Structure formats: C-alpha cells, structure tokens
Amino acid sequence: MIMSDMSDGTSFFLKNVRLVDPAHGLDEDGDLQVEQGRVVSYGSIALPKDGRIPVLDGTGCIVTPGLVDVHAHFREPGFEYKETIETGSRSAVAGGFTSVCVMANTDPVNDHPGVTLDIIRKAQDIGLCRVFPIGAVSLGLKGETLTEMGALTQAGCVGFSDDGYPVKTSRLLRRALEYSAIFKRPVIDHCEDRDLSDGGVMNEGWVATELGLRGIPNASEEVIVARDLEVLKTTNGRLHVAHLSTAGGVRLLREAKKRHLNVTAETCPHYFALTDEAVRCHHADAKMNPPLRSEEDRLAIIEGLRDGTIDMIATDHAPHAPFEKEREFDQAPFGIIGLETALSLGLVLVQEGVLDLGTLLYLMSVRPARVFGLPRGEIRPGGLADLVVFEPTGFMEAGVPEFRSRSRNSPFRGRKLPGRIRMTFVGGRKVFDCGEGKR
Amino acid sequence: MNDSLRTSNLLTIGDLSPEEMEGIFRTADSFLDLSSRTVKKVPSLRGKTLVNLFYEPSTRTRTSFEIAAKRLSADVINISTSQSSVVKGESLLDTVLTIEALGADGVVIRHPSSGVPEWISRRVQCHVINAGDGLHEHPTQALLDLYTIQKRKGRLEGLTVAIVGDILHSRVARSNILAMTRMGIAVRLVGPPTLIPKYLGDWKVDVFHDLREGVRNCDVVMTLRLQLERATASFIPSLKEYAKLYGISPAVLKEAHPDVLVLHPGPINRGIEIQDEESFREHSGILDQVHFGVGIRMAVLYLLMAGGSKGE
Numbered sequence: 048m049i050m051s052d053m054s055d056g057t058s059f060f061l062k063n064v065r066l067v068d069p070a071h072g073l074d075e076d077g078d079l080q081v082e083q084g085r086v087v088s089y090g091s092i093a094l095p096k097d098g099r100i101p102v103l104d105g106t107g108c109i110v111t112p113g114l115v116d117v118h119a120h121f122r123e124p125g126f127e128y129k130e131t132i133e134t135g136s137r138s139a140v141a142g143g144f145t146s147v148c149v150m151a152n153t154d155p156v157n158d159h160p161g162v163t164l165d166i167i168r169k170a171q172d173i174g175l176c177r178v179f180p181i182g183a184v185s186l187g188l189k190g191e192t193l194t195e196m197g198a199l200t201q202a203g204c205v206g207f208s209d210d211g212y213p214v215k216t217s218r219l220l221r222r223a224l225e226y227s228a229i230f231k232r233p234v235i236d237h238c239e240d241r242d243l244s245d246g247g248v249m250n251e252g253w254v255a256t257e258l259g260l261r262g263i264p265n266a267s268e269e270v271i272v273a274r275d276l277e278v279l280k281t282t283n284g285r286l287h288v289a290h291l292s293t294a295g296g297v298r299l300l301r302e303a304k305k306r307h308l309n310v311t312a313e314t315c316p317h318y319f320a321l322t323d324e325a326v327r328c329h330h331a332d333a334k335m336n337p338p339l340r341s342e343e344d345r346l347a348i349i350e351g352l353r354d355g356t357i358d359m360i361a362t363d364h365a366p367h368a369p370f371e372k373e374r375e376f377d378q379a380p381f382g383i384i385g386l387e388t389a390l391s392l393g394l395v396l397v398q399e400g401v402l403d404l405g406t407l408l409y410l411m412s413v414r415p416a417r418v419f420g421l422p423r424g425e426i427r428p429g430g431l432a433d434l435v436v437f438e439p440t441g442f443m444e445a446g447v448p449e450f451r452s453r454s455r456n457s458p459f460r461g462r463k464l465p466g467r468i469r470m471t472f473v474g475g476r477k478v479f480d481c482g483e484g485k486r
Numbered sequence: 487m488n489d490s491l492r493t494s495n496l497l498t499i500g501d502l503s504p505e506e507m508e509g510i511f512r513t514a515d516s517f518l519d520l521s522s523r524t525v526k527k528v529p530s531l532r533g534k535t536l537v538n539l540f541y542e543p544s545t546r547t548r549t550s551f552e553i554a555a556k557r558l559s560a561d562v563i564n565i566s567t568s569q570s571s572v573v574k575g576e577s578l579l580d581t582v583l584t585i586e587a588l589g590a591d592g593v594v595i596r597h598p599s600s601g602v603p604e605w606i607s608r609r610v611q612c613h614v615i616n617a618g619d620g621l622h623e624h625p626t627q628a629l630l631d632l633y634t635i636q637k638r639k640g641r642l643e644g645l646t647v648a649i650v651g652d653i654l655h656s657r658v659a660r661s662n663i664l665a666m667t668r669m670g671i672a673v674r675l676v677g678p679p680t681l682i683p684k685y686l687g688d689w690k691v692d693v694f695h696d697l698r699e700g701v702r703n704c705d706v707v708m709t710l711r712l713q714l715e716r717a718t719a720s721f722i723p724s725l726k727e728y729a730k731l732y733g734i735s736p737a738v739l740k741e742a743h744p745d746v747l748v749l750h751p752g753p754i755n756r757g758i759e760i761q762d763e764e765s766f767r768e769h770s771g772i773l774d775q776v777h778f779g780v781g782i783r784m785a786v787l788y789l790l791m792a793g794g795s796k797g798e
Contacts, residue, residue, distance in 0.1 A: 245719075251684065251685070252685045253685040253686070253687030253688070255685070256683040256685050256686065256687060256689075257660075257687065258600055258601060258622060259600035259601070259619070259620050259621035259622030259623065259657060259660060260600050260601070260620075260621070260622075261621070330601070330605060370577070373579060374577060374578060374579065375578060375597070375599035375601070375602055375605070376599060376600065376601050376605070377599045377600065377620070378599060
C-alpha cells in the first residue's frame with residue numbers, strides 16, 4: 048500500500064479513496080492531498096508529479112475524520128499494569144481514534160493541575176493520539192470538596208467527572224454545574240444510585256435470576272439521570288451523561304432535550320451490540336458498569352442514536368489485568384476495553400441497516416469533538432489532517448493476534464467483525480498502519 | 487442397568503436429564519442398602535483422591551460428602567479457607583490448580599460467589615462437583631430433597647410442592663425449582679415480594695405472598711433458611727414479623743394435604759421459619775434428608791468418578 052516513504056512526515060497524497068466527512072455531508076470518490084498536517088485539496092485532483100510527497104493508494108477504503116472518544120481510562124498514573132498512556136494511545140490509533148479524553152480515576156486522582164500537566168506531557172512525548180484529560184469533580188473523587196476547576200481548565204482539562212462514581216450528592220452536583228459554567232466545561236456524570244444497585248454485579252433480569260447473580264436494576268441509572276436533569280435546570284451548567292444503557296434513561300434524555308436543557312449523552316458500543324445474555328458465556332469480560340441490559344434496552348439505545356437523543360458513541364475503554372478479571376464473577380472489577388473494536392461494532396449497525404454510515408461517523412467524530420471543543424479532522428481545504436482510512440468491506444478478528452492495549456478484557460475477543468482500519472493520521476503524520484508490526 | 491451420566495462434572499441441575507436423576511436415585515438405593523450392613527464400605531473409588539474445598543462454613547454438606555467418599559474408599563482431603571493459603575492471599579484459580587497438580591481426581595467446591603464451579607471446571611481436568619455456589623445452585627441438595635420426597639411419597643410426578651421463604655438468595659430453591667419442574671412436580675414459591683426474584687423467566691412456578699394460600703393442599707412444604715442479616719438489609723422489617731407471616735406452624739400445616747411432608751435444608755432457625763416442630767414430627771422429613779444425602783452423594787461421586795462398573 049505504501050508507495051514511497053514519507054518526506055516531511057506530515058504530507059501525503061491519498062488516491063482512489065472514498066471521502067466521507069459527515070460535518071458537511073461529503074461522500075464522494077476521489078483523491079486527497081495533505082501538506083504539513085492540513086488538507087490542501089480533495090476530489091478529482093492531479094497527482095503531484097515532482098514526487099516530493101508520498102503517494103498512498105486508498106482503493107477500497109474510506110477516509111474520514113479521525114474518531115474522537117470522550118470517555119477512556121488510560122490508567123496512568125497509578126495503574127500502569129492495566130494500561131499506560133503509551134499503550135492506551137497505541138490502542139486508540141489502532142482503532143482509528145485521533146483524540147481521546149481520559150478519565151480522572153487514576154492514582155493520584157487527576158484533581159490537581161500537576162497530574163493534568165503530567166498526562167499531557169507524556170502523551171505529547173509519545174506522540175500518537177491527542178490526549179485530553181478530564182479532571183475530577185471532587186478532590187479524590189470523594190464527593191465532598193470541589194476541585195480547583197479553574198486551575199485544572201488552565202492546565203488542559205476539557206471536562207469534569209468523578210467517573211467510576213456518580214457525583215455523590217445533589218448539592219455537590221449543583222455546585223459543580225454552576226461553577227464549571229465559568230469555564231464552559233461540561234460535568235460528566237456516571238449516573239448510578241449506588242444504594243439501589245446494592246452490590247449488584249450484572250443487569251437485574253431473568254439472566255441474573257438464573258445465574259444467581261445480584262442484579263443492578265434499570266432504575267439505578269434512571270433515578271440519577273432524573274436527579275441530574277432536575278438539578279441541571281436550576282443552573283447554567285452543562286451536563287453530559289456518560290454511558291447511557293437503559294430505555295428509561297433514553298426516554299428521560301429525549302424529554303430533557305425537548306425542554307431545551309443543556310445536556311448531552313453518550314452510549315458505548317457494548318450497549319448496542321450485546322445484552323445481558325452475554326454474561327452467560329463471557330463471564331467477567333462481560334462485566335461492566337452500567338451492566339449489559341435487556342434486548343428492549345438495547346433497541347432503545349439504537350433508537351436514541353438514530354433520533355439524536357444520544358449525541359455520541361464513546362468507548363468507556365476500561366482496561367483490567369487478566370489476573371483481575373480471571374476470578375470469581377462477583378469479585379472481578381467492572382469494565383472492558385473498547386478502543387480497538389468500537390468502529391467495527393458501529394459498522395455492524397450500518398450493515399444491519401439501522402444506522403447509515405454518515406450518521407455513525409458523525410456520532411464517533413464530529414459530534415463528540417464539537418460538544419467537548421476538541422480538534423477534529425475535516426475534509427476541506429485547510430482542514431486538520433486527523434484522519435482514519437479504513438476498509439469497510441474488510442474484516443478484523445478482535446484481539447487477534449493481540450490487542451494493542453496492555454489488557455485484553457473484551458467480550459468481543461476472537462469475534463470476526465466488519466471493517467479494518469488501514470491507517471490513522473494525526474496532524475498528517477501516520478501514527479498507525481495495519482501493515483506494520485504490533486509495536 | 488446403565489445409570490451413567492453424560493457429564494463429568496456436576497455443576498447445575500441443568501446438567502441432568504430426568505432419566506439421569508432417576509439413575510442417581512436407583513444408585514443411591516443400592517448404596518443405602520450398604521449402610522445397614524456392618525461393613526459399610528465398597529472399594530469403588532479406591533485409589534482416588536477427593537478434595538473438599540469449602541470457602542464457606544458447612545457442617546452437614548461437607549461431612550456428608552466426606553462420609554460418602556469414604557464409604558466408596560476414596561481418600562478425602564478437607565480444605566477450609568481459614569487454614570489454607572487462601573488466608574495468605576492466594577487466588578481461587580491458583581488454589582484449584584495447585585490441588586489438581588497435587589493429584590486430586592475430584593474437587594467438591596463450595597464458594598460464596600455464584601458461577602465459581604462452572605468457571606473452575608473449564609480450567610481443570612479433574613471432576614468438579616458443586617456443593618453450593620453463592621445464590622446460584624446446590625444440585626446435590628436438590629437431588630436429596632427429591633429422593634426424600636420420592637421415598638416418603640412414593641412418587642414425584644403430579645405432586646405439589648410449596649417452597650417457602652427467601653427464594654431470592656437461595657441456591658437450594660434454584661436447584662429445586664429446576665429439578666422439581668423437570669420431574670413433573672408443580673412448584674409454588676411463597677414469600678414476601680422482597681425475597682422472590684422479580685424476573686422469573688422460564689420458571690414454571692406460581693407465586694404466593696400469603697402463606698396459608700400458598701401451602702393449601704400441598705403435598706410437600708419446603709421451608710428455607712432465613713439468613714438473619716436479611717432484616718438489617720430491609721428485605722424484611724423484623725424476624726418477628728417474618729416468623730408471624732411465613733413461619734411454618736401446625737396451624738399453617740392444617741391448610742396443606744393431611745399427609746404433608748415438611749422439608750428444610752438446614753440448619754434451622756427454630757422459632758423463625760419452623761415453629762413447634764415437635765408437634766408435627768411425623769410430617770417432618772428433615773432427618774431423612776440428612777440420611778438420604780449420604781446415599782445421593784455416594785451415587786453422584788460413584789457415577790461421576792468410578793469410570794467403570796460398580797463391582798470392579
């Protein structure tokens with residue numbers, strides 16, 4: 048595929064490719080020229096004859112703005128045995144992601160600008176995907192004292208979340224929404240009434256009854272979504288609902304948007320790809336929080352993506368080491384990795400005809416970048432060359448030979464999925480090529 | 487008579503067909519004849535090692551398995567968590583792999599986490615027998631319950647059984663619901679809504695919240711042990727109110743079939759789930775359950791592990 052080597056490393060000519068940019072309804076065949084990290088021209092353009100930039104052949108491929116994930120856990124600092132900023136970045140670019148927001152539940156918690164700056168500096172040194180830290184809402188995620196959101200914003204935090212935990216009290220949520228409005232940054236909530244979850248480890252339903260596992264009812268999510276929306280109404284803040292999983296949650300969001308509340312929401316691929324039936328055979332690799340729900344919920348999530356109630360698809364990429372997952376189901380930690388399977392799982396919806404390709408790519412790049420104010424690729428002259436090239440009719444076998452992530456806790460491992468990422472570019476620089484070795 | 491099992495592990499009642507359960511009962515019959523002899527041992531499992539790995543306190547189940555294995559001439563090792571390397575922080579998987587490497591032919595496992603026996607069985611070669619996992623299943627208990635009912639009632643098909651109490655947290659109830667419905671027994675679940683699963687899916691059961699209504703004309707009343715901490719977790723307001731609403735007493739039993747059989751998996755909280763048992767002792771099958779339990783476990787161990795004909 049590679050016709051010649053890069054020259055300055057941020058310029059290339061990609062020929063015979065399908066160009067898709069959902070930001071302006073672009074979907075046409077042609078070529079794309081990138082120079083010094085920016086799109087110069089696209090469409091039916093002449094191949095530069097002087098040979099000064101490398102020419103790549105995109106036959107059979109789509110080029111589109113790089114994917115943007117607003118919800119990942121890179122685990123560094125503190126849990127480097129699960130993932131590092133480096134392995135997380137490798138996983139991201141292998142999955143077509145060019146910008147990734149990383150959650151604050153590290154050790155130390157990202158509740159101090161020193162931690163934020165450290166993450167950003169490391170990510171820049173690694174130089175694969177763009178990494179945007181999310182700061183904690185409360186010091187130590189304890190749900191008591193607000194973090195210094197001003198200092199965190201200045202250091203580079205793009206939002207605030209106690210993810211892993213819900214914002215503990217309605218009062219703290221109110222203050223966080225009010226205060227974060229100064230910096231125009233969203234508060235991201237993991238919506239779960241822990242008291243109602245009562246030690247549950249999977250979805251409350253027939254499968255849980257049969258397996259004898261404690262259930263987490265849908266109401267656990269819905270109660271806190273409802274609380275958050277009512278609190279939001281009293282503030283000028285922005286609320287972003289993380290990993291929506293229930294039909295009731297979608298209904299509440301839909302109503303809130305009709306009321307023009309300043310709220311956005313994400314769901315994750317596993318909530319539209321799987322149901323709690325997966326817990327039967329995948330064990331702890333099918334354990335995450337919120338849990339995989341019923342078929343009715345799965346269909347409601349897809350409907351929410353179709354009608355715009357759910358703004359975006361995020362991965363909630365949550366690596367855990369094999370020894371943590373390879374144990375008693377109720378003792379294993381919640382979470383699965385997702386960066387390397389997200390696009391393929393979305394393409395399943397496109398294949399099934401429930402989502403068109405433009406909508407899927409919009410939900411995975413344009414919309415999350417806009418909501419979180421992140422840089423994104425654009426196929427137009429002068430557009431940032433954060434791009435992914437993938438083969439929609441190709442296939443990948445998840446986790447084979449091995450995920451780029453340091454962990455491998457995925458219920459999709461070994462599954463043949465549609466779509467194959469060929470190359471990922473950040474600022475015109477090739478950061479992933481499927482033809483090259485793992486590392 | 488070929489009563490062999492298709493499965494090499496006993497993880498759930500779902501592993502057994504009705505014919506296989508009947509085969510276990512027939513095998514138990516022949517082993518129970520043995521217990522009336524002076525020499526109570528047969529050499530069927532001579533040279534085999536069985537490990538009882540118990541992560542929860544247990545007297546009757548562990549002892550029952552131990553006696554059963556010893557009557558079959560197996561070597562039995564008991565490991566309980568308080569005296570093993572588990573207290574040094576060894577993972578369950580490492581413990582089980584170590585036990586297998588030491589040469590165990592079978593592991594009888596009890597664990598507070600649902601699904602552990604099944605998970606373990608996919609990682610070891612030796613036989614795995616579930617002696618109770620979390621809220622999930624306790625298959626040998628269900629087998630001995632059915633066997634007791636068959637012995638006392640002469641049949642299983644067509645009977646009506648009321649299972650009373652904390653169904654939600656009961657592995658005994660789960661295994662019995664599966665086993666009983668497979669054998670043609672009509673199953674009723676009786677208890678407060680807080681202690682009955684909300685999603686009953688494929689279970690062919692009738693649910694009652696009123697005890698007298700629930701036991702009306704039943705052939706068997708099986709009452710479950712109530713974990714005393716359920717009251718503090720607000721599943722019930724108090725033990726006193728539970729005893730009043732769901733305790734089995736002579737007055738309640740008047741509603742049932744005149745020849746009703748009362749079962750309890752033990753250990754009993756007297757005065758809570760069972761009151762004045764002395765006055766209906768002739769209806770109680772509780773000690774039969776314990777007695778027959780040894781025969782059932784001998785049958786299960788033999789059919790899973792003997793790997794040859796009984797007289798070898």
